[in-house]
Amino acid sequence: MNTIESLVRDRVRFRATVYPHLRKLGWAASRLFFVFCSGLSVTTVVGCFILSPLFCYWFFGNLRFWKYLHFAVPMILYSYYLAYLYFRGRSVPSFSWTAPPMSGPDLSLVRINPKWSHGESCGDCGICCRAIRCPFRDKDKGQCLSYDSFYWRYFNCGRYPTAQREIDFYHCPKWIMRG
Helix, strand or coil: CHHHHHHHHHHHHHHHHHHHHHHHHHHHHHHHHHHHHHHHHHHHCHHHHHCHHHHHHHHHCCCCHHHCHHHHHHHHHHHHHHHHHHHCCCCCCCCCCCCCCCCCCCCCCEEECCCCCCCCCCCCCCHHHHHCCCCCEECCCCEECCCCCHHHHHCHHHHCCCCHHHHHHHCCCCEEECC
8 A cells, every 4th residue: 555655646746847847848839839930931921821820820819811811911020020129139028938828917026006097907008019019909999909819928918027127118107016
């Protein structure tokens, strides 16, 4: 009986140490695959049309690419713009390759500014979207068309902000750092 309990305990310990690493590996692999497909698409342009169902899922949570074809050129231009900002040292990436996808900031790091009048919502602010010329911001409604999609959760938007430099970069009135 003692050996069975010992085996079960060892298996539980093994899972506890290995599974978090496997999940991190999965998150990194998802991001790398996305970046690879994006790079292939913006350098060949043809890849953008071949992979359009996948991109529609990543950006809009929908496989019906024909509804979003009008985003193809703005998305390509946006990709070039983000690469330009990155290589000029003017971007502020806020994700780690192995970080879990998020649908909101880490509230142990930040809190809502007491002067912010929209509660938990960003209201019609959109300063961060306008600062990087995001093509997914609906100008009429002031909403994000990519809200809570793969791209939104795995990259910058879903986890914003993580550091004071990000708040400063976007001149964000909603968030302040804790401590």
